[in-house]
Amino acid sequence: EAQVTQNPRYLITVTGKKLTVTCSQNMNHEYMSWYRQDPGLGLRQIYYSMNVEVTDKGDVPEGYKVSRKEKRNFPLILESPSPNQTSLYFCASSLVHLAGVAETQYFGPGTRLLVL
Amino acid sequence: AQTVTQSQPEMSVQEAETVTLSCTYDTSESDYYLFWYKQPPSRQMILVIRQEAYKQQNATENRFSVNFQKAAKSFSLKISDSQLGDAAMYFCAYRSPTGANSKLTFGKGITLSVRP
Numbered sequence A: 001e002a003q004v005t006q007n008p009r010y011l012i013t014v015t016g017k018k019l020t021v022t023c024s025q026n027m028n029h030e031y032m033s034w035y036r037q038d039p040g041l042g043l044r045q046i047y048y049s050m051n052v053e054v055t056d057k058g059d060v061p062e063g064y065k066v067s068r069k070e071k072r073n074f075p076l077i078l079e080s081p082s083p084n085q086t087s088l089y090f091c092a093s094s095l096v097h098l099a100g101v102a103e104t105q106y107f108g109p110g111t112r113l114l115v116l
Numbered sequence B: 001a002q003t004v005t006q007s008q009p010e011m012s013v014q015e016a017e018t019v020t021l022s023c024t025y026d027t028s029e030s031d032y033y034l035f036w037y038k039q040p041p042s043r044q045m046i047l048v049i050r051q052e053a054y055k056q057q058n059a060t061e062n063r064f065s066v067n068f069q070k071a072a073k074s075f076s077l078k079i080s081d082s083q084l085g086d087a088a089m090y091f092c093a094y095r096s097p098t099g100a101n102s103k104l105t106f107g108k109g110i111t112l113s114v115r116p
Helices: none
Strands: A004-007 A010-013 A019-025 A031-038 A042-051 A054-057 A076-078 A087-094 A111-115 B003-005 B010-014 B019-021 B024-026 B033-039 B046-052 B064-069 B074-079 B088-095 B110-115
Touching (some): A010 A019, A019 A031, A019 A087, A019 A111, A042 B088, B033 B074, B046 B064, B046 B074
Parallel strands (some): B010 B110
Antiparallel strands (some): A019 A076, A031 A087, A042 A054, B033 B088, B088 B110
């Protein structure tokens, strides 16, 4: 089954304790992206990647890191989490055509993070 | 920068009736994609319908259809024969067709409730 998976689905942590949220897709997609969802703000992009070893900042990258060592994986790293990073996080992926990124992005199930 | 506005935070509809969710956007681009995503209580992001700006014909997917008014920069979603399972948060989203980053720009969302 074609899908985007995220782990963990739920996480409670404390301020300053490094954590990683994994994202994996089995559709051979080049483009991957992380969004965070906050009440009243919709979803906002954190980081994206056009292909292996190619990553760039989105709209709200502060406090986050990413890496893209393999095509299928795009982990989100919080080196020193703070309470304002409490949010619902989504990973998404898409094909990239010659003309650019394909129109439809596929979303993972979401990771709910609480930073105390 | 593109912006997406969903001015109604909540709406309610009687089961089997029709409801229209509003969305407006601002862009200087002539070609782009517009989407409606559904987010049920499970928090999964589900693509409902997609519209390419260069197509004059409004997109339709079963009970879901859009009213795309390019000059007015309006993109409303009509749900016909509403069902209890339609209760969810709905997000309108904009995406540029090309470029290094094809992020989705989301509105703040609207919560739809369906009365039995």
